[in-house]
Amino acid sequence: MKDIIIIGIGPAGISAAIYLKRAGLNPVVIGQDFGALSDYPEKVENYYGFGNPILGEDLIKEGINQAKRLDIEIIQDSVIALDQIDDHFKVKTTKHKFQTKTVILATGKKRMTMSIPGFNKFKGKGISLCAACDGYFFRRKKVALIGCGPYMAHELDVLKEINQDITVFTHGSPLLESVSFPVVNSKITRFLGTDKLEGIETEDGNIYQVQGIFVAIGAPSSIDFATKLGVVVERNSLVVNHTYQTNIPGLFAIGDVIGGKLQIAKAVYDGMMVSDHIKTYLKSK
Numbered sequence: 001m002k003d004i005i006i007i008g009i010g011p012a013g014i015s016a017a018i019y020l021k022r023a024g025l026n027p028v029v030i031g032q033d034f035g036a037l038s039d040y041p042e043k044v045e046n047y048y049g050f051g052n053p054i055l056g057e058d059l060i061k062e063g064i065n066q067a068k069r070l071d072i073e074i075i076q077d078s079v080i081a082l083d084q085i086d087d088h089f090k091v092k093t094t095k096h097k098f099q100t101k102t103v104i105l106a107t108g109k110k111r112m113t114m115s116i117p118g119f120n121k122f123k124g125k126g127i128s129l130c131a132a133c134d135g136y137f138f139r140r141k142k143v144a145l146i147g148c149g150p151y152m153a154h155e156l157d158v159l160k161e162i163n164q165d166i167t168v169f170t171h172g173s174p175l176l177e178s179v180s181f182p183v184v185n186s187k188i189t190r191f192l193g194t195d196k197l198e199g200i201e202t203e204d205g206n207i208y209q210v211q212g213i214f215v216a217i218g219a220p221s222s223i224d225f226a227t228k229l230g231v232v233v234e235r236n237s238l239v240v241n242h243t244y245q246t247n248i249p250g251l252f253a254i255g256d257v258i259g260g261k262l263q264i265a266k267a268v269y270d271g272m273m274v275s276d277h278i279k280t281y282l283k284s285k
Contacts, residue, residue: 001099002028003282005091007079007222008106011264012255014063015271016104016278017072023279028100029067030093031107032078032219047264059264078219080151084229084248094150101285102278105222105238105253106271109262114146114215118191126197127213131158132228138212139163144200146171146188147216153177155216167208169200171217184208222257235259243277244270252278 004020006013009031020027043053054062067074081092082103091098119127128134131145139162145155148170156179159166168179172187186202191213193199200208223233231246232239237259244252254270256262 004102005100006104012267012271013106014067015268016274017067019272019275021070021072028073030075030079080154082225102250106255107222108256122191122197129215131155131214135159135162141211143212144169144210145214148173149176151219152216244274
């Protein structure tokens with residue numbers, strides 16, 4: 001059983017880990033995606049301590065290296081599931097499973113989207129990003145699951161408990177996990193429907209009639225994890241109290257995912273502040 005697992009290897013997550021380590025705790029940091037900073041086209045020029053501008057990705061790598069020098073355990077892997085079991089949490093990655101007393105969500109707000117006609121029109125109206133949240137509403141209906149790797153396999157495990165009429169669409173990517181359901185490998189060209197979702201068209205000209213679509217590409221975000229656990233979300237940000245704790249005891253959130261100024265300095269501040277509150281929280285248990 002771990003005391004604290006931090007999901008996210010950006011400035012917020014790494015800063016929290018550094019302060020927790022200095023407080024005598026042994027945090028584990030898990031993350032694969034470098035987040036929004038890795039996509040930032042310009043060099044960072046407004047962060048303290050760098051005489052010359054630095055690429056966002058290089059800044060993140062420096063933070064990871066700093067944590068490693070302090071013997072903080074960094075696991076570069078994708079978290080595909082977060083579940084609450086009684087008074088602790090289960091964290092599942094593509095390669096590992098952990099149990100922990102507390103979790104910090106620090107993955108930022110980078111969120112999966114698909115630049116396919118019809119995606120935005122039907123998102124939330126037939127297209128879902130959460131099998132556990134919405135799967136029940138599509139029981140006994142024909143559904144599609146889009147994805148190809150471990151996250152897709154996890155969502156498929158959820159869906160097949162309530163529905164057996166499932167087709168997996170890899171959207172042209174190699175299938176990384178073996179499945180026992182029909183698989184379509186052609187790229188998706190558009191989502192069909194008028195007032196409601198009615199189907200999927202692929203580049204080979206085939207049309208597949210479906211009533212629901214679940215998207216599981218890449219890895220889930222903090223918003224995805226939080227939604228499944230019942231965390232209060234407002235305006236696409238997780239709601240936390242003054243201790244950075246969500247409405248789920250033991251589940252904390254920091255950085256861009258809680259809103260406010262989306263700046264590196266603010267993310268680092270959040271990481272520093274949450275460390276004190278988690279230390280107090282763990283002492284009370």
